[in-house]
Amino acid sequence: MDIKPIRGKADYERALRRVEELWNASEGSTESDELDILATLIEAYEREHYPIELPDPIEAIKFRLEQKGKDSRALIGVIGQRTRVYEVMQGKRSLSLNMIRNLREKLDIPAEVLIQSAGRGRKVDVHRSSARLRRTSIQKSARNISKTAKKPLR
Numbered sequence: 656m657d658i659k660p661i662r663g664k665a666d667y668e669r670a671l672r673r674v675e676e677l678w679n680a681s682e683g684s685t686e687s688d689e690l691d692i693l694a695t696l697i698e699a700y701e702r703e704h705y706p707i708e709l710p711d712p713i714e715a716i717k718f719r720l721e722q723k724g725k726d727s728r729a730l731i732g733v734i735g736q737r738t739r740v741y742e743v744m745q746g747k748r749s750l751s752l753n754m755i756r757n758l759r760e761k762l763d764i765p766a767e768v769l770i771q772s773a774g775r776g777r778k779v780d781v782h783r784s785s786a787r788l789r790r791t792s793i794q795k796s797a798r799n800i801s802k803t804a805k806k807p808l809r
Contacts, residue, residue: 661697
């Protein structure tokens with residue numbers, strides 16, 4: 656048993672090849688022990704170098720519904736009435752604590768996935784956002800102009 660820490664890509668590849676060789680080791684043998692140790696080292700290396708992001712909460716809900724062969728109508732009563740379900744699934748309303756609890760209990764979706772803010776990684780409608788910014792800046796300019804117009808000239 657020649658086990659070394661995994662410090663880089665070459666060590667990682669070597670450990671993976673060794674795991675393949677040891678895959679069918681009989682339980683309780685030294686090869687089985689080596690396999691367990693290598694699996695732990697590989698897992699630690701992958702956690703650090705290849706982290707997996709949590710999915711978007713809405714995408715996780717859709718995925719779980721698809722797995723169960725259901726659609727968003729199955730959420731009525733779990734997260735609210737039909738309009739509330741629509742708002743949540745469209746990203747127009749955030750999940751409340753009660754919704755998160757119900758989804759965790761009924762659909763078995765991990766709470767850490769549901770707690771994240773929805774829309775993380777969703778595309779933003781640039782045209783709508785820039786129009787809103789233009790409208791806001793025009794309103795501010797109009798207010799400033801009306802304030803200056805009311806001031807007496809000196």
